[in-house]
Every structure is written in structure tokens, then in C-alpha cells.
Amino acid sequence: MARAATRLTRFNMTSLALGLAFLYLPIVILMIYSFNASRLVTVWGGWSLRWYHEFFNDRAMLEAAWMSLSVAAVSATLATLLGTLAAVGLARGERFGGRALFSGMLYSPLVMPEVISGLSLLLLFVALNAERGFWTVTIAHTTLTMCFVTVVVQSRLSALDSSLEEAAMDLGCDPVRAFLMVTLPLIVPAIVAGWMLAFTLSLDDVVIASFTTGPGSATLPIRIYSEVRLGVKPEINAICTLVIALIAVIIVIASFASKLSNARGESAAPL
Amino acid sequence: MPLLRIEGVAKSFGNFRAVDKLSLDIRAGEFFALLGPSGCGKTTLLRMLAGFETPDEGRILLGGNDIAQVLPHERPVNMMFQNYALFPHLSVRDNIAFGLKRAGMARKDIATRVAEMVALVKLEGLEKRKPDQLSGGQRQRVALARSLARRPQVLLLDEPLAALDKKLRESTQGELMELQRRLGMTFIIVTHDQEEAMTMAGRIGVMDAGRLVQVATPRNLYEAPASRWIAEFVGDINLFNGQVTARDRGRLTVSTTEAGALAVSELWPPVTKQVVSVAIRPEKVKLSRRAPASDAGAPQPINRLEGVVIDVNYLGGITSYRVKLETGAVVRSSMANTARLDVDAYLAGQRVVAWFTADDCLVLEQ
Numbered sequence: 165m166a167r168a169a170t171r172l173t174r175f176n177m178t179s180l181a182l183g184l185a186f187l188y189l190p191i192v193i194l195m196i197y198s199f200n201a202s203r204l205v206t207v208w209g210g211w212s213l214r215w216y217h218e219f220f221n222d223r224a225m226l227e228a229a230w231m232s233l234s235v236a237a238v239s240a241t242l243a244t245l246l247g248t249l250a251a252v253g254l255a256r257g258e259r260f261g262g263r264a265l266f267s268g269m270l271y272s273p274l275v276m277p278e279v280i281s282g283l284s285l286l287l288l289f290v291a292l293n294a295e296r297g298f299w300t301v302t303i304a305h306t307t308l309t310m311c312f313v314t315v316v317v318q319s320r321l322s323a324l325d326s327s328l329e330e331a332a333m334d335l336g337c338d339p340v341r342a343f344l345m346v347t348l349p350l351i352v353p354a355i356v357a358g359w360m361l362a363f364t365l366s367l368d369d370v371v372i373a374s375f376t377t378g379p380g381s382a383t384l385p386i387r388i389y390s391e392v393r394l395g396v397k398p399e400i401n402a403i404c405t406l407v408i409a410l411i412a413v414i415i416v417i418a419s420f421a422s423k424l425s426n427a428r429g430e431s432a433a434p435l
Numbered sequence: 436m437p438l439l440r441i442e443g444v445a446k447s448f449g450n451f452r453a454v455d456k457l458s459l460d461i462r463a464g465e466f467f468a469l470l471g472p473s474g475c476g477k478t479t480l481l482r483m484l485a486g487f488e489t490p491d492e493g494r495i496l497l498g499g500n501d502i503a504q505v506l507p508h509e510r511p512v513n514m515m516f517q518n519y520a521l522f523p524h525l526s527v528r529d530n531i532a533f534g535l536k537r538a539g540m541a542r543k544d545i546a547t548r549v550a551e552m553v554a555l556v557k558l559e560g561l562e563k564r565k566p567d568q569l570s571g572g573q574r575q576r577v578a579l580a581r582s583l584a585r586r587p588q589v590l591l592l593d594e595p596l597a598a599l600d601k602k603l604r605e606s607t608q609g610e611l612m613e614l615q616r617r618l619g620m621t622f623i624i625v626t627h628d629q630e631e632a633m634t635m636a637g638r639i640g641v642m643d644a645g646r647l648v649q650v651a652t653p654r655n656l657y658e659a660p661a662s663r664w665i666a667e668f669v670g671d672i673n674l675f676n677g678q679v680t681a682r683d684r685g686r687l688t689v690s691t692t693e694a695g696a697l698a699v700s701e702l703w704p705p706v707t708k709q710v711v712s713v714a715i716r717p718e719k720v721k722l723s724r725r726a727p728a729s730d731a732g733a734p735q736p737i738n739r740l741e742g743v744v745i746d747v748n749y750l751g752g753i754t755s756y757r758v759k760l761e762t763g764a765v766v767r768s769s770m771a772n773t774a775r776l777d778v779d780a781y782l783a784g785q786r787v788v789a790w791f792t793a794d795d796c797l798v799l800e801q
Contacts, residue, residue, distance in 0.1 A: 330487055331520035333507040335585065336537030349524050 191408065198401035205396045215402040225403065228387035232367055235298065235383060239305035240362035246306070247313025247362075248355055252343075254314070255321035256329075273311045281308065282375030289376060296378030304376040305369065309362035316361065320354035321347070353421045360418040364411050436499060438463035438621055439484075439589060444493030444503075445645075446479055453479040455645035456493070461589075466615050466622045468636035470629055472668070476645040477625045481591050484623065485514040497588065508537075513587035517594040519578035521566040527553075527577050528562040534585045552580040555614070572603050579611075583618070592624040596631060608634050629669050633657070641665055657716075659702060663799045666714050673720065673766050675713045676801070679706065686736065687798060689713050693764035698736035699796040712799045719795040720768035722756060722787045736793045740766060744785050756781060758789050 198216070202209025219225055254267050273281060285304045294300055324347065332342035370385040377383065382390070384407070388400055437460035446454040454476045461467050469477040482488045484495065486507030495503045502510055513534070522530055531552050535545045553559055556576040566574055575595065582590055595611070596604045612635050615622045626632050632639050633653040640650045649661040660666040663674065677691030687699045689711060697713050726739050742758040745765070755769040766789050781787055 325518060325520060327516050327518060327520040328522060330485075330507070331514075331516055331522070331581075332533070333487075334485060334514050335534030335581070336508045338506070338508055341537075346522055 194401050195405045195408065197398065198405040200398055200401070203398065205398055205401070215398045216406075218399045219402050219406075222399065225384075225387060225399070228382050228384045229403070231298065231381055232384035235302050235305060235373075236363045236366040239302045239309060239366045240359050242302070242306040243310040243313050243362040244355060244359040247310040247358060248317050248351075250310070251314045251317035251321055252347075255318050256326070256347075270311055270314055273308055274315070278308075278369070278371040282372040285372065286375040296376060297381040300376045300378065301373050301381070301383065304372050305362075305366040308369065308372055309365045312361050312365060313355075313358035316358040317351060317354045320351050324350055356421040357418050360414045360421075364414060367407070367411070437461055438465075438498060439623075440494075440496040441480075441484075442494040442496065444480070444483060444490045444495060446476075446483060446488060446490050452645050454483070454490075457642075457645070457647050458493075459640060459647060459650065461621060461623065463621055464619050466612065466635060466637045467624070468632035468639045469623065469625045469642060470632040470639050470669075471627065471642035473627055475642040477642045478593060480642070481514070481593055481623065481625045484589070485512060485591055486510050511588045512591060513582040513585055513589075514591040514593065515578050515582040515595050517597060519566075519574050519598075521574060521577055521581070523566050526563050526565055527558060527569070530566070530577055531581050531584050533581065538585060548584060552584050555583070556580045571598055572607070575599060575607065579614075583614075583620075587620070589621045589623060592622060594626055595624065597626075597628075604631070611635060641668065643668075659797070660714075660799070663712055663714070663801060666797065666799060671717050671767060671769075673715045673717065674799075675764070677711065677713060678709055679711060679798075686793060689798065693762050694738075694740050694760060694766070695762075697738050697796065698793040699798050700735065700793045701798060706798050706800055708800050710801060712801055714797040714799055715791050715795060717755060717767040717769040718753070718771075720766060720789050720791050722758070722768050722770065722781055722789055724785075724787060726788045726790070737790055738793070738796070740789045742766065742787065742789060744781050744783050744787055746783055747781065754780070758787060760789075 197205065197208075199211050199213065200207075200209055201212035201214055250270055254263070254270070282304070285300075285307070289296055289300050328346050328350075329339075329342045332346040333339060337345060368385060369383075370389055373383045374386050374389075377386065384403070388403065391397060391400060439461040441457060441459040441461075443456050443458055444454055445452070445456050457476075457480065469480060471477045479488060483490050483503075486502070486505060486509075490503050493503065494501045497511070502512075522533065525533065528549055531549045532545050535548055540548070549562075553562060556579055558573065558576055558580065561569065561573065566577065569577065575598070579595070592611075596607055599607060608631060611622075624632070624635065633656075636653065638650060638652055639656050641648050641656065643664060649656060649665050651659070651661075656665070656669055660669060666672050667674070675689075675691040675694045675697065677689040677697070679687050680690045680696070681688040682701075685701050687701050687706075689697050689699055691697060691713060694713075699713055722744075726741075740758070740760050742760040745757050745759045748755045749772075751772070753769045753771050755767060758766045758768060760766060768789055
């Protein structure tokens, strides 16, 4: 298997190139056109940073971007806190009754159609008479992304030997200290990876956000979506390029984090 | 008063009784082994001593204080884990210093103690390495140094050599014994390997189904097992079932269907039942071509069993034979290869007499 993979035959090269092209060609075209000077999306009018300039002067768009970033940051942080606690509880806690049910329910947002999650959250907020806006989107995104954090952290925890914590207790740590001094440093890469995953998931969600947001607090994807319905402006290309760049940076950092955990001789955090 | 007294300790997991009303005294400075097949409760007992499990009933007295309910981090007991449980994110030095820092030792004293421990287990020059940069044997030493660093009153070792290969295991056994003698510390080791227990421990406690079935020195365990189960668990043994037919001044005659009437010396306490097993270790069964001299003038009766050698296993130091008797029963015999050239060795198919003295036999109640 490994040997076959190392040999780059002409056939392998071709299929690799085609595969990559299929995945990335549309994105590359989008990025190139974001530097287009022409007003028409499909006509090339020479290189320019005009649309980036336009975006940074578009107040509504900037507000939406800021809204998206802050929702993503806050919900990712909340999701990481709650998701890590849930993972620790599931992986390390006493076997409590209904544990299987609980862990199944925790994973359900992974497979739940977003429309249903979004609609049910909307009904909840309406029932609670909550004013829809920043916090409702943030809470909705926290519920969406928390299970992803739990999956990542829990798989790291179950790969960790539970006798490590016992050894720490044996050497004089109370259970809380044993967790903080031994377990936590070992799962930090997974927690970081979980946060980044939650952040990117929140950043590109349209469905749940459109159900739970209110007037005047559109996130960037919602804003882009509504703009595109009126016709594609090259400015959208510029925004998308910026978002892609941001996500690329996050992915690079996340893979460094999991490399770091590899270098410590542990299994990589799954991403 | 012993250093450690275990008094009627019991522990169940659901319906499974892992440790069943077990009592045991361990003296200060002793090297004690808990031996038993897997699932016999030995690890559960060790974990109760470390504090990772709480006994359902009974007391664990360490120096007179009941520690049964004391949390692991508050016990003057340390444990060396089977898989070593080294902290992967810490260097060798920080692993060893971990428990000392928790104990609030001064920085200077920690450095001294760590250096002392590193020298003790011969890990000089590796202090800055991480566990994954060490060999299996080196990791084992780090684990040992880490558990010894706090100078516990009792050191618990859970299958400490199971992960090492045979050669390394043998040399490490010697080092552990030497270390224990030098430090004068109390070691309790859990193992399923009887040779390991016999080599290292001063006393061995054999466990079966949550109970302690015999506590004895290695020699007594082997030569005077308390039951048929122990006789079969520790080492090889030939067993013949039969009935006591005569009793005369400490000698029994046991009539067996497989090996006829056997003369056996009786041990203390005497057997009370009629139905017994006669047990004889293979190395005490000798082979010869003709029956040895008659009983006249012999200090004790000799049992002779005629048969045919059915297979010969040459194992280097010893050769083990299986001899099939006329009744169909098989007797195992092993003899030391004391000469390099043995022109007189027995071959499969040869007729031989397997013989052993009455004193070498054991009578076990079933």
C-alpha cells in the first residue's frame, strides 16, 4: 500500500491533477477574478485591487463581517468550553445511567439536517420571546459546533491512558490537579483544533444563522447570499478571497497544533 | 505489629466478587509477591492498597492507621504501573521530580533527590529525554525511579517486568531485589509469572477467585502446596487419584487405579479424608533401565512404575520424558543434563522404570 503510494506513475499524476483541479479550480478562478478591474464578473479587465478597496468602504458588508467574526469567536469559545467538559465527562466520568443515550444525543447535531436545527432553535427563541440578533445566533452556533469539539476532544482523551491520571494522583495530586497537570496539557492540541473547527463552522453557516438572526444583524454569509440574489458583484469575490485566506491560516495553525502533539509522541488530534 | 495489615477486605464489581474477605499481614522490609491467574483479584487488591479502589468492607492498616478510605494522594504508598504511565509531556527529570514537587520539597532538595534516583536506576545522561525517546528498559527504570523518589513506606509494583523481553527481565529481577535490599523498603509485587515471584519474593501469596489460598516461602509453596489447585498452578506435577488403604507410623499406602499402590510419607497436618491425590514433581521422578535395589535396608520405601518412554524433550539444561504406564497413565520425569555427552540417554520406545521415594510424594486432599 505504502509502496504503491510512493510511486508516482503517469496515471497517478493525471488523476491527482484532475482531482485537485476539480476541488480547487473554481476557488482559484474566484480568487483571480477578485483582482479583476472590470465591473462585469465574467469579463477580464486587467489586474486591480479595486474591489478590495470597495469592500473596505462598504459599511454594511464590514458590519456583517465583524458580526460573523465575533459570533464565530464567541460561539467557538463557548462550544470549546462546553464540548471539552462534555468530552471529559463522557470519557472519564463514572458510568452513569443513560450514558449511551446522552452521548448519542450529543452527537445528533452532527447528522441533524441544519434546517431542522435552525427551525427548532427559532421556535425556541420565539417561545422564550428572546430578541433575535447577535446572542441568538451565537447560542445557535454554540449548539451546532459543540458536538464537533466533543468528538475531537473525546477521541483524544480515549487515546490517552487513564493510568496517567492515576499515576499523578499516586504522586500526590488531588483529582482536579491531576487533570490540570497531566491530562489538560496532553489534550490542548485537540482543544485548539476543536476551537478552530468550531470557528470555521460558525463562519460559513448560512442556514442556522438565517433562522436565528434578527433584523439588522446579518452575518457575512447571509449578507453575501442576499447580495448575490441581486446579481454577483466582483466585491463578493474579494470578500470570499479574504475568507478563504483566513480559513487557510486557521487550518495551517491547526495542523501545526496537531504536529506539535505528534512531536510529543502522541497520536495526532483528528481534524 | 506488621507494617501493613489487610483485614477482611472485600470488593465487588456488580455481581463479580473480585476480592473476597481477604486478610494478610506484610512485615516491614519484606519483598512480597501476589501470584495468581488473571482475574483472581490480585490487581484489585493492589489498587485498593494504592487507593484507586475503595474496599466494600474490611480494613487496611498501615502502621496501625486505617487507610481504606484515604485518597491515593494522601497515602504514603506509591505504585509502579504495569504500562509505566510516564507523563509523555515531561522529561525524565520532571517525571521523577513530579511527586517531589507535589510534596512541597525545596527546589535544591528536589534536584539532589532526582540526581540520586537517576544514579540509583543508572539513567545518567538521559535526564532531558522525553519518555518516547527511551527504550522499554529505560522507561521501566524511569517509572521505578519516579515511584521510589518519594520514599514511600510501601512500594506497589503491578507486573513491573511484563513488558520486557526475557533476558532483560532476568537482569532486572536481580536489580530490583538488590535495590529492595539496599533501601530496606517494603515491596509488594503483583505477577502472574510464578518464576518471577519465586525468584524475587521472600514470601508469596497465591490468590484464586478473590481469596488468598496459600501464603508461603517459594520453597514451601513448591514443595508443600496446600491444595491440588496450587500444586498444579505452581510448576509441573504428576497427580494420581486414589484411596488411603493403610496407615503405619507416618507412612500411607494409597491405592491408585493409574499407578497401583503407592507408598507416601505423610506431612503435617495429616490427611483426614479417605480419597486423596498423590502428587510428585517431574524432577523427583527418576528413570532407570532396571528396577533399583529392593527395599531391604533402604531408609524409605521406593515406588516403581514400569512403562515405555513415549517422548523425549531436550531443553538444554534438562531433558523431560513422558513415560506411559501399562494402565495408560502418563508420568512425566525431568532429569538434569549433568554431562555433555550422555551416551546412556533414554530413547522413545524404550522400556524403563520410573521410580521415586515415599518422601518425595505429597498427599493432597481433593
